[in-house]
Structure formats: C-alpha cells, structure tokens
Amino acid sequence: MAELTLEDPARRDFLYLATGAIGVVAAAGAIWPLINQMEPDASTLAQATTEVDLTNIAEGQIVTIKWQGKPVFVRHRTAKEIADARATPLSELKDPATDESRAQKPEWLIVVGICTHLGCVPLGHQGKYEGWFCPCHGSVYDTAGRIRQGPAPKNLVLPPYKYTSNTKITIG
C-alpha cells in the first residue's frame, strides 16, 4: 500500500488494535470447546464410583474389581498379614507409610492394582512378603501394598473409598 497521510492516524491504529483484540477473544472462544470436548465426558465421569459387597470375600482372599477402568485389589487380610505389616519399621520402606494409614479397617486393604513402576498388574500372594509381586520388572509389595524391593518408586495407590455399611464399600 502507498504511504497515506491520515488526518488522525491514531484512529485507524485504534480500530485495527480493537478489531484484532476482539478477533483474538473470538478465536479463543471458538477454539476452547473444540479442545475441551476431548476431556472425559459426563458419562465417563459418572463411572467414577463402584460399589463392592465384602460379604463373600473369604479371609486371605484377594478380589480384583474394576474402578474407573482400572483394577482395584480388595484384600481380606488375615491376622498374620496385618501383624506383619504393622511390625515393619518405617526405616525399611522406600515410601514410608504406616499400616494404620493405609486401611480404614485393618482387615480390609483396598489398593489400586497398578504397579507404580510402569503400570503392570502385580500378582497377589507372591513375593517375599506374601503381598504382591510384579512380574514385569520384579517389584515386591508387602501386605499393606507398600513397595519393599524393586524399581517401583511408590506404594500401591490408595483409592478414595468409604464404608456404606459394615459389608459394603463405595470406591471413588
């Protein structure tokens, strides 16, 4: 464009700037829903809770249920398993946590069944501490789901749960 002498150059500059600013806001407003639509939708979020009936889980048994698409171990612990977990000094733990802090009622341990190393599902009643053993890279968890040996950095994750009665829990 040729150089133009404007009577009030600031007016044109202002109009360009204002239009540009509104354009940016409009573009952001248009883009946002297109990005946000990829977030989990309402029906996925509604799968956030799962109910578990504890009645038929025998002592010593571990049951795997699905919560938010992930495996969760519900372990009915024996008195020995509880005692072993409580007797462990915290100094031996890579990710220190007391057994009391990991189970609302000591006989029921509920942990997410995903190894905190790279995500495999560990095998129950295996490993040195009879907790869990992850076959992928050899992580060993105890009867409170705490990491004892191997490359996993953290204890098995505790999902949020609550007792809706003595024999029922709701996870999530």
Place this chain on the structure above:
Amino acid sequence: MSGPSTYVPKSAAAKWLESRLPIIGLVHSSFVVFPNPRNLNYFWTFGGILAFMLVAQIITGVPLAMHYTPESTMAFSSVEHIMRDVNYGWLMRYVHANGASMFFIAVYIHIFRGIYYGSYKAPREVLWLLGIVIYLLMMATGFMGYVLPWGQMSGWGATVITSLFSAIPFVGNAVTQWLWGGFAVDNATLNRFFALHYLLPFMIAGVVVLHIWALHVPGSNNPEGIEPQTPKDTLPFHPYFTVKDGFALVCFMVFYAWFVFFIPNYLNHADNYIEFNPLVTPAHIVPEWYYLPFYAILRSIPDKLGGVIAMFMAIVLLAFLPWLDTSKVKSASYRPYFKIAFWIFVLDAVVLGFIGSQPPEGSYVIWGQILTAYYFLHLLVITPLLGLFEKPLPMPASIAEAVLGKAGSAAAISAHAASSPNTKG
C-alpha cells in the same frame, strides 16, 4: 491477472523459505495484491463465506467423529451421548448440522449470482464446471451426513435415494444392492456412508483449490459484466476485499448463530429424533430442505426411470449453461428480459422446493409438474433464445466509468489505482 509473484521477502527466514517453497509469494499474489474489479457487490462475498463454511464443517465434524459410533445399534444413542455427555457436544452438533444448511444457503446464493451476472461465460467455463462438481460433492456429503444419526428420516431418506438406482435398466437392482452392501439400508450402508462422509469434504477442498486457481486466471467477474481493462478498474484484494469479505462473513455468522442458539432444530425434522425402524415408514418422507426442488422434480414424473432421469438432468443441465446461454452480454443488469426470466426461474425453484416439502397430493401434483416443465423450459428454451433475440441495454465503456462516472473515471486515470478513501469525508 496471474503472473510471477511481486512479493519480495524481507527477513532472512522469509528469504530462506521463499527460495525453497514460494508459498508466501503465492499467498501474497493470490490473496493480498490480487486485483479485483472495484465494483463488486456483496453477492461476491459468498465465495469466501463458502470457504469458511467448509473449514467450519471440517473443524466441527472431526471432533464429532471422535465421539460418534457408526454402527447401526449404537449410532443413534452415540449422537444423544454427544448431545448430553460430551463437553460442548450439543454445540458442535448444532453448529455442524445447521452448518450444512448454511453451506447450502450460501452455495445457492453463489450459484444464482453466477447465473444472474453471467459468470459462467467465457473464459470462466471451467470455473463454472468445477463449481458444479463441488455442488455435486456437497450434495453427496450432505446426504450421507444426514444418514449418520440413524433416525427415521436418516434411514428412510437413505432408502428412497439409494433405491433410485434400481430404476437403471438391467443393472439397477445389482447396483442398489452393491450400494447398500446388503438387501436394505442397514449397518453396512451406515458404515460406508460414515467413511465416505469423512472423505468427501477433503475432495471438496481439493476441487475448491482448482476452483480458485481457475478463477485467478481471468480474475473475478463483476456486476457490470465487463472485464477489467486497466488497473484503475481494480483494487487489491487486501485490504478492500479482505475487509468486505470479513464484514459479510460476520453478518452471515450472526444469521448462522441465530439458528444454532435459538432455533437449532428448525431446519431439522422431528421424525429424525425417532430411531430408524426398517419396518415402519414415516407418514411423509422428506429430504433436507436443500434437496427439495429436485425431490419435487423427481416426484413430478409418473414414470420411475423418467423421474430419476429428470432429477439428475435438472442438476446436470446447469453444467451446460455456458453453452446454453447464447448471449454475448454477461450481466443481467444490461439484459432486461433475461433479468425477468431469471427472477421467474428463482421463483420457480423456490416454489418447487415448497412443493417438495408437501405430500404429493391434490393440486400440489399438477403444480409440481407445471413448475418442473418450466424449469426445463427456462434452461433449454428461454435461455438460448433470449441470448439470440434480446437487445441489450447500452453498456458503459469500462468498470471505472460505471463506478466513478465519465468525469470521475477521467480523474481516476491520473490518480493512483489504490485511491485514498480516507480523504473522502
């Protein structure tokens, strides 16, 4: 109009890119400095609006495809899932569904502009033909898109239209079964329509590139129908037509938004909120509004094959307009009888559309037949004859003269082509 680019890259980065892939120069010569006739009116903004609509449909269609399930037992509920569960799903669905209607409103105005101003005449015949190809691809895309929600109108509209092919002698039934992938419109049909519905818009995009390329050889037509002769007849695309197109687009989007946010189902059909039932046909099957004139033509001919041929010819004949129209004068502004014939043709098409929306009973039948006959009369008889016998009005010597008047056009000779609009008031 087209020639080597005048763009000179300034920065080192621009020089580097330009010497390897001269895309900045291409954009510059096509959409920044490209000369357009200075007398273009707002009917010339619909090309840009159409390009925007294609992008809008693709941008909303891709996220919809992330949540849609193209399987006959799950399609309908996946659309409801989009409407109810997916974040902003209701918005993307309504923008996309109403977007199809907006796309067709814009394309009909764009086509009628071409007919009125003779934009299909030499040397723009290929431009026109590419446009017809785009229009056909749009109709196919829209048809398949409407099937995807798998409502009653989706499935039955698909049944009616695919059954048209059974009218072909000898091979009709085999062709129809091949289209269906089965013995009726069912899951196989839905699956392939989804794949093709995703594909075709990108083919449209490709033909649009050719369409714009073909346009840029002679440049745009204009309301006077006189080709630009000197630079004073034209103005650079930017800023004059970027701003004009931008303003027209904003107005169009207001109209579009009115539908999306206040009457999102106005152009839809209530029966499409009922899941497709192959055993129960709705009382009145109608296609989407943009097919209605052709639907009326189809039903006007009592013979099955005849109706199909008439319907296809109604669209195909448009492709022959550059040769059917014998007039040397382009613009209807200077063709008084053609102007009248044009508006009667528009009225004919609109009323045919109305008839297509009604049950084929009573006086609608005879009116449909009369209007169908007139449609073909206009294209095959009136248009060629008018060009031969009509006496055009006296035309201005140039675009500049038409816009600025004789004295003004003389003054414009000495002024810079991009005159200073800011000094006028």
